[in-house]
Amino acid sequence: MVVSPPRLTVSRRRRWPAVLIACCGVLCVLIGVVLVAVRPAAEAGGALGTGGTAPAAPESLPAAPGTVPVALALPARGIGAPIVAVGTDPDGGLVVPDPPSTVGWWAPGALAGSGSGTVVLAGHVDSRVEGLGVFAVLPELAAGEPVWVRGRDGRVIEYEVVARRQFAKAQLPAELFARDGAPRLVLITCGGRFDRSTRSYADNVVVYAVPAPAPTPAHR
């Protein structure tokens, strides 16, 4: 005698692929929504800040001799790059060295290790010919991360990251280039949306760092 399976079991067997597909659909929607919601926050300032304004500068330190910066290192990431002096082009743009592996120091600005003023370093995030640049890492830098700048006199000036901001290119604050005020280091590159027709980014990513409180003698 053949016993037919209960009707309920058949119904469940027919239904489980639909349930699985529905679960996949819900998962896709959830992940997509999370990505869309989280991304703009990261672009606006990431874990280091959400505002479009520069962080408050600390008090000025006593006057100290500065040195022309010649090399940059992000020791926590094993990244290093040579630094060359650059200026401002006739159109008012900061001249960024062509090789994306090289960083430009805005020479009219402060010297590394100086007792006052902003040391401005700029580098390409990427290049059409040579790919990602050394400053492609800027959007990932975390607060407290060390940044070392070696001077022409051999000194290593230690800074630590305190903030990161993203500005529309047209709204890049002029105070970034202040040659007075408290000593700090500013790293600038491009970010945000990329326009393939003009081959340029919409924003600038700016990382702020201040002199590390207690430089280790081993690096001197």
Next chain:
Amino acid sequence: MNIRRSRLAVGTILATLALAGAAACSSPNQPAPGPAPGAPPPASDPAAAPGAGQATDAQRAALGQAHQGALALVALGGLGAQQGASEQVRTLGPQLQEQGQSLDQQIRSAANAQGVALGDQLSAQQQSMLADLQSRTGQPFDQAWLRAALDMQQQARDAANAVLNDPNATPEAEAAAQRTLAQLDALLAQLRQAAGEAGSATPGSVNAGTGGQAATQTAPIGAIGLIGLGAVLLGGVGWWWCRRRA
């Protein structure tokens, strides 16, 4: 650089010159204003006019700082003449030096008239600023030197304009400010042109990416794709469910 600090001293030159030219000083009931950049000349008080030999402490301080500011201009000019990489800086250096000497001459006259003794030392901040410049060479030196010179000029201009805009300024003070402005203008145009050519201007933009490899729009596109896929899957399941029920 400690440019801001040296600006303070440079900015007092005009106020002091105006003070000397206008024979002005603080009123008995109001302390003399400090030597802030752009400070208008104090109210007139014949009792303390140059020549009266009765300088107040505030006047002594203002004259001392103005003198140091003029000395800083002279030193900055000399440094440009000596260490400039470009012909422009080597030419502008002596002109700045001359301007500083001219201003210092007037300050010394005012100080002598009031019996104020002046030193010959730059302030620690001014020395630091000059040391900062001295540690640079080549084009970076020229760029920083031009910025320093422009900053000093601008501060002096601001001080002069403050005197001119002050409704309480005496005609003598206004005349002193006008003379100084004319003196500054002659050099300012050259400094600005040289600064533009040397790349010393404050940048208005930074274009540091041409590849697009680091672009962030790929993530939103992926996210939108995921949402779309999820919607299609849910829609399909819903359609199947409705059909089955029917």
